Amino acid sequence: MNTKDLLSISDLSPDDIGRLLSDAVELKARGWNNSLSGKTLALVFEKPSLRTRVSFELAMKQMDGEALYLSPAEVGLGKREPVADVARVLSRFVDVIACRTFGHETLVQLAKYADIPVINALSDLEHPCQALADILTIYEKKGDLKGLSLAYIGDGNNCANSLLLACAMTGINCRLASPKGYLVDKDLFARAEAYAEDSGAELYSGTDLKTALRGADVIYTDVWTSMGQEAETEKRLKDFTGFQVNAKLVSMAKKDAIIMHPLPAHYGEEVDREILECPQSVIFDQAENRLHAQKAVLRDMLGGLEIGGRH
Numbered sequence: 160m161n162t163k164d165l166l167s168i169s170d171l172s173p174d175d176i177g178r179l180l181s182d183a184v185e186l187k188a189r190g191w192n193n194s195l196s197g198k199t200l201a202l203v204f205e206k207p208s209l210r211t212r213v214s215f216e217l218a219m220k221q222m223d224g225e226a227l228y229l230s231p232a233e234v235g236l237g238k239r240e241p242v243a244d245v246a247r248v249l250s251r252f253v254d255v256i257a258c259r260t261f262g263h264e265t266l267v268q269l270a271k272y273a274d275i276p277v278i279n280a281l282s283d284l285e286h287p288c289q290a291l292a293d294i295l296t297i298y299e300k301k302g303d304l305k306g307l308s309l310a311y312i313g314d315g316n317n318c319a320n321s322l323l324l325a326c327a328m329t330g331i332n333c334r335l336a337s338p339k340g341y342l343v344d345k346d347l348f349a350r351a352e353a354y355a356e357d358s359g360a361e362l363y364s365g366t367d368l369k370t371a372l373r374g375a376d377v378i379y380t381d382v383w384t385s386m387g388q389e390a391e392t393e394k395r396l397k398d399f400t401g402f403q404v405n406a407k408l409v410s411m412a413k414k415d416a417i418i419m420h421p422l423p424a425h426y427g428e429e430v431d432r433e434i435l436e437c438p439q440s441v442i443f444d445q446a447e448n449r450l451h452a453q454k455a456v457l458r459d460m461l462g463g464l465e466i467g468g469r470h
C-alpha cells in the first residue's frame with residue numbers, strides 16, 4: 160500500500176484493493192502463519208464491537224503478533240488526554256493502531272500525530288475494513304467483480320460510503336436507494352464518480368428502489384439507526400418505511416442475488432429476519448471475511464516478513 164494510514168477506502172488505489180483481495184484469499188487458505196511475529200496492535204475503541212474487535216485480535220494472534228484492547232473508559236480519547244498525546248504515546252509502544260470512533264476527525268488527528276499506521280475501525284464517515292471484507296465476499300461468491308451490480312438499500316451511512324467507493328474502484332455497478340434526506344454525501348458520490356470513470360462502474364444514488372434493485376447481483380442493507388443516533392430512532396423508523404429488505408424487494412433483483420449485511424442487524428427494521436436466514440444470505444461468510452481482509456491489511460502495513468515464506 161502506498162499509504163501510511165487506512166482511514167478511507169480512498170487511501171487505497173484500485174491496484175491496492177486488487178492486491179489486498181488476492182492476499183486475503185491466500186491468507187484465508189493458509190490460516191496461521193508467523194508474518195507479524197513481534198508486532199503489536201493497539202485497538203482503541205470508543206464504541207462497542209463484536210466482529211471488528213474479534214477479527215483484529217485474531218488476525219494478530221494468527222500471524223504471531225499481539226493485540227491490546229483499550230476500552231473507551233481506559234483511553235478517554237480527547238477527554239482524559241488529547242488525541243495527539245494518545246497518538247504519540249502509543250507510537251512509542253506499539254506498531255499499529257486500529258481506532259473505532261464517533262467523529263472521523265478524531266482519526267485524522269490520531270493519524271497526524273502518530274508515527275505508526277492508523278486504521279479506521281469505523282468512524283461516522285467510513286468503515287473501510289468492512290468494505291474490503293464485503294468486496295472479498297462478493298468476489299468469492301460471484302467469481303468476479305467488474306460488471307456486477309450491487310443494490311444498497313437504506314441509510315447512506317459510513318458502510319454505504321466505503322462500499323460505494325470500493326465498488327466504484329473495482330468496477331461494480333453500485334446503485335443506492337435511500338429515503339429523501341438519507342442519501343450518501345454528495346461530495347463522496349462525486350469522488351466515487353471519478354473512480355467510476357476509470358473502472359466503468361455505473362453509479363446511482365436516489366430514492367427509487369426499482370432502479371437500485373433491477374438486475375442486481377448483490378442486495379446490501381445496513382441498520383437505519385447507527386450507534387450514536389439512538390435519539391433519532393422513532394423518526395428514522397417512519398422515514399425509512401418501504402425500504403425494508405424483505406421478500407418483495409428481493410424478488411425485484413436477480414434470482415441468484417446474494418444478500419449482505421455488515422451486522423449487527425436490527426431485525427424487523429431494515430431487514431426481515433427470514434431474509435437473512437435464507438440460502439441467498441451470505442452474512443456469516445461476510446462476517447468471517449473481516450478476519451481475512453484485515454490480515455491482508457495488517458501484513459501489508461507492517462511489511463510482514465514470514466520466516467520461510469513469501470512477502
Ligand code: CP
Pocket residue numbers: 207208209210211212281289421422423
Ligand atoms: N460490522 C461491524 O463492524 O461489526 P461490529 O460493530 O460488531 O464490529
